[in-house]
Every structure is written in structure tokens, then in C-alpha cells.
Amino acid sequence: MSGVQTFFYSALTYIIAISLLVAVHEYGHFWAARRVGIKVLRFSIGFGRVFWRRMGRDGTEYALSAIPLGGYVRLLDERDGNVSADDLKFAFNRQPVWKRIFVLFAGPAFNFLFAIVAYWALLVAGVPGYKAVVGDVKAGSISAAADLRAGDEILSIAGASTPSREVVLGALIQDLLDDGVVEMQVRGSDSRERAVKLQAQNRSRELTEPNALMSGLGFDFWYPREPAILGTVTATGTATQAGLRSGDKVLRFDEHTVADFTALRTLIEPRMNKSVIVQVQRGDTILSLPLKVGVETTNGKSRGVIGVLPAPLTIPDSMRTIERAGPIDAIGGAVQKTWTTTLLSFRLIGRLVTGDVSFKSISGPVGIATVTGIAFRQGVIVFVSLLALISISVGVLNLLPVPMLDGGQIVFQLVELVKGGPVSERAQIVFQQVGIMLLILLTGLALYNDIAQLS
Secondary structure (H helix, E strand, C coil): CCHHHHHHHHHHHHHHHHHHHHHHHHHHHHHHHHHCCCCEEEEEEEEEEEEEEEECCCCCEEEEEEEEEEEEEEECCHHHCCCCHHHHHHCHHHCCHHHHHHHHHHHHHHHHHHHHHHHHHHHHHCEEEECCEEEEECCCCHHHHCCCCCCCEEEEECCEECCCHHHHHHHHHHHHHHCCEEEEEEECCCCCEEEEEEECCCCHHHHCCCCCHHHHHCEEECCCCCCCEEEEECCCCHHHHHCCCCCCEEEEECCEECCCHHHHHHHHCCCCCCEEEEEEEECCEEEEEEEECEEEEECCEEEEECCEEECCCCCCHHHEEEECCCCCHHHHHHHHHHHHHHHHHHHHHHHHHHCCCCHHHCCCHHHHHHHHHHHHHHCHHHHHHHHHHHHHHHHHHHCCCCCCCHHHHHHHHHHHHHHCCCCCHHHHHHHHHHHHHHHHHHHHHHHHHHHHHHC
């Protein structure tokens, strides 16, 4: 897939994901408003100019708008225009505080409910994963100092079972946000169990930078080596022109012995536009073929390519795991997963404010689109898992006490409940201006991080 194709593919999957999750969020507001007798004027998916609309029997206009990166529900409200005397009882601003809070909270609540349903479906279907077996341990690292060894299987962290690598990663972040001490129970390659304690105090900011967690701790998970056997050989690549075929095993490249596919990549990438001799084994025959390395430029960076992909990697069944539960048991598991992820999200935001988590960890639309596109290509289970995670993030973000968000509006309602009267219009305007500035700052930071990742 070319760079242009990847961009449009990622953009399309991002729009689909965001549109779906925003629709879920706004439907929460819509549902709650209808339940408590507040009139809904418009339910729109997208912002900007309306290009399709339909008036429902309930008096609500359902619309699709031009910019598919959000949506909104417009409620009847005297602050937005004149309201007839007959309709005053249906206006949002005329409702008791509890009804307004119910409507405001329902949007994020539906995002959390979506995540619960998604996780439930995944648990019933079965979530495949891999055992948390340690691969390489970097000398002089935190992991090496704790005597973590290659071949160790991580059985638990802080007393909680870690059946898969995904669970280990979540537990590592949790402990880093606590006190930086990660207490593990591992089983070595000799089948003996022992305790391992990673000491990463005061390292949370450094370790929460993009792609820094595992490298910062100094270990990675075990994967089998990719043999230097060609899988896909693209029709337009220089490998095809040289006569290479799928199934060929590369023995030497430009007079260098090739141990595995990673070594082959390392040899290809710096040799842009260079003519080399590649030696391959095809069946029982050894062939030496002249080949010119091509060039591919992505995000401003150029590297050598020949148009090949490795043969599919085979991971032994003994390394595979599957998390599955019956329809009833899966409910508890889904609720627990959503609750844990929600709490972790709030903690990360709190530590972001205090400076204990790196601002570089914030992703904008480009970063999210890239991850969404990758997840979609990896299959339904990975994509649905990502949708659940993003849905939780949307719910958490909207509960922040920022005036432009649901959380900020809920704070206004609570203040009114305490003081016995609404927050003054002047105060609301000031807080909204501050909220807009904060959101612009956050958006700018996210976009900056996206651009930095691309460059």
C-alpha cells in the first residue's frame, strides 16, 4: 500500500470511528432529553453546513452535516432564541437542576456503555493474545538491575494475574503512576518462580513518552525471528525486476551474510539506488542475482526498498492465549475493564497536569487516524478494542470541568444547586473563554506532537 493510499485509508477509518462514537455520545444526550421531557430541535452527525435533513414525527430534525468530525444535539433553550409560551415547559433552561445534569451526563455515560458492550462482545467471542514472555533484556537497564531475564514469563504484577502482554502493559503504566515500583512474579525458563522488583521511581515522565515504556525499562517481549524468506514480492519492486520470487531464502546481500529478515532490512535501507548482488536459495539451487535498490520516501524520510515482505511469521501455539467468558461472566469482565481503563485515563490526565506524564503522549487526529487505520487492517477484534478505548477517552474528555464540555456544564449546574441560583452570564462567558483557550492549547499541543512524530 503506497503512502497516499495509507493516508486516505487511515483518514477514512478515522472518520468512520469518530462519527460512530460521536453519534453514540450525542444519542446519549438525545435519549436523556427525551426521557425527561426536553424538546430536541436537531440531532446532527457532523458540523457545519447541513447537506441532508429529515423532520421526524417527534418534531426533531435529523441531519448530516458537511464536517464529519463531531456532531451535536440542539435542545430548546431560551438562551438561544425566543421560545413560545406553550413550549417553555420543554426548554432545557427551565428544567430542574437534576434533569439538566442527567442530560449532560448521559453523553459520556453512553460512551462508557458502548465500551462495556464492545468488551462484552469481545470476551464472548474470545480475545487472542500472546504470553508475556521476556525476549531481550538490555544490559545496565532497570530490568537488568532487577534480574529480569530472557525467557521469564510474567505471571502477575502487584498480585494481579497477567495472562497476556496487553494486561502487562496496562499494569506497568498503573504502577508507574503509583510509585514507580513494579513488583512482578515471574517463571523462569527453568520453571522456577521468583519475585522481581523493577525500580523506576521518578521516571514516569520519561517512560510515558511515545514508544519509551519498554525501551526505558530495558526489556521487550519474545518474538520468533523472521527468517530471511521472501513472502510477497511486489510486481513494481526492483526485486521482481531482478528475478526474485516468493519463497526465496536470502543468504547474502551485497557480500553480507543475512541471518534473518531484520538483518535484511538493515542492509537494504541505507543502500538507496545502489546496485548489489543478492544470493538466494531457491529449492536446492543457489542463485546470485544483480539487483538495484529502490528508494521510498515517507514523511520526508528516504530509505532503500526492493519491494518485498517477509513470509508470514509463525508463533507456536504454546505462546498463544485466549481470553474468553460466557455471556453472563463476560458482563462483569466488561464492566471491570471499562472501569479500570476509565480510572487510568483520569489518572493520566491528572499526572499530565502535574507534569508527571509527558505531554508528548497526547495524540491528535493524525496520530489517532494512523492507529485506527492499522487496527482496522489487523482485524475486527483489534479494531473493536480500539473503538472501546477511544469511546472511553471521549467520555472521559467530556467529563473534564472545562466550560465548553459536558463536565464544565455539570459544574455550573452543581454551583446553581448550592447557591440557589444560576451562575451569572458574565461569569459563564469568562469561564467559557478560558475553556476555549485551554482546548485550543490542547489541540495545538496534540497537532504539534502529530507533526513531530511525522517528521
